[in-house]
Amino acid sequence: MSGNTITRPAPPTTAAVAAVPAGAADRPLAQSRAARELSLKRSELDLAVHLGCVRTVPDEGGGGRRVARSEIDRLRAEEGFPQTLRARVQAVGSKDAAAILEVAPTRFVRLARLGLVTPVKFYLNRYRAVVWLYLADEVRRFAADENNAPWLTGRLPQELRTQLDDGLDLRPRNWRGRHLGFLLRQAEDPWARAAAPASLLDPVHLAEIVRDPYERAHLNRHRPPRTDQGPTDSPAARLTGTIMTADDPDEIEWLRADLRQALVEARAHRLAPRPRRKEPAPRPARNVKRPANRPETPGPASEKRHGLLGWLTRRHP
Structure with missing residues (x-):
């Protein structure tokens, strides 16, 4: 039996239907x-x-x-x-992608580094090496396009070979562009949409654009989770963070402009929350002077004084 065969479940009994909550x-x-x-x-x-x-x-x-x-x-x-x-959703590595194109794996890697094929995901192997994966369907479409035939045969132009020798690799940047599109599709709040480009900028660039610490904190709350492997300070996490942070000047400027516009829309939707100001403590009541014509309240001392005056003024026989 094929592994893709789907077995249809038996109809639920009356008792089972009754046990299912309404609307489940x-x-x-x-x-x-x-x-x-x-x-x-x-x-x-x-x-x-x-x-x-x-x-x-x-x-x-x-x-x-x-x-x-x-x-x-x-x-x-x-x-x-x-x-x-x-x-x-079939994703393949460089070896299988090269087989689809009928080229050597090294040539496919060079084409991917030139940005002709965009990775769809990546992971780190046990040696902490980055493994890029590509959509098999996109690789097939690349092979079927007659305009791409020169890339599959013959030598690459000298200018491109020089750039590759100098370390050109557009795979991380192209993956970040694709990842940003995914984050924006999932965002359902203007602050979440602003957090998408913010998540791809390093803290220095982010602080230059978002100077208000309360807004930065609000963006961090909407920040999408990263796929870091291991503790935050581990080599794997640092390597993953490098891939997920823009480093090309043109890319950085584009993300900064995108973040500025997203912030305008987010602020118009709802301001970032701020801590409530503490109410000032009530001032103590000042001593109130009694009016001069206010009669003194009778008390033990005043009663004693009045009794003494009466005794002195009393006539003795």
Whole structure:
């Protein structure tokens, strides 16, 4: 039996239906459950969401994004499911991509470094080397385009070979551009949209654009999670952070301009929260002088004084 065969579950019994809470069938599914429903590995579903092939909705409970049942039904109704969906998210390394193009792996890597093919994801292997992955479908389209035939045969132009020898590598920049598109598609709040380009700038450039510390803190709260491996100060995390931070002057200027515009829209939508000012403590009441004509309140001392005056003025027999 093929591994792609889908076994249809038996109809639920009356008791089982009664046990399901009302409206449970319409609730969005967790991504792990959605992957099973779509016959995808979890990594394949993550990539499908990244590419916009599978639409997600926010989890009302704050537990991450989910997949609506209607989206599952839409994808399952497509012709050729699940093979067509899996083909759209098939990611291959340099060796398999070179085989699709029928070129040597070293030549494919040079083409990717020139920016002719854009990576879709990356990971670090056990030697902390960066492994780039590419969409097999995009590689096939590149091979099918007759205009790309000169890139697959013959020598590269001398100018490009010189740039490659000098260390030109556009893979990180092209991946960041693709990743930014994913972040913007997922953002549902103007501050989250502003946090997308902000997440690709280093702290120095970010502080130059966003001078208000409360706005920077608000952007950090909307900052998308990074795929760092290991502790924050580990070599793997530092390497991943380098890939996820813009370093090309043109790219940095473009992100800065994008962030400025996004901030204008975010501020118009809602100002960043600030701590409430402490109310000043009430001042102590000042001593109030009694009016001169106010009669003295009777008390033990005044009663004693009046009694003495009466005794002195009393006539003795």
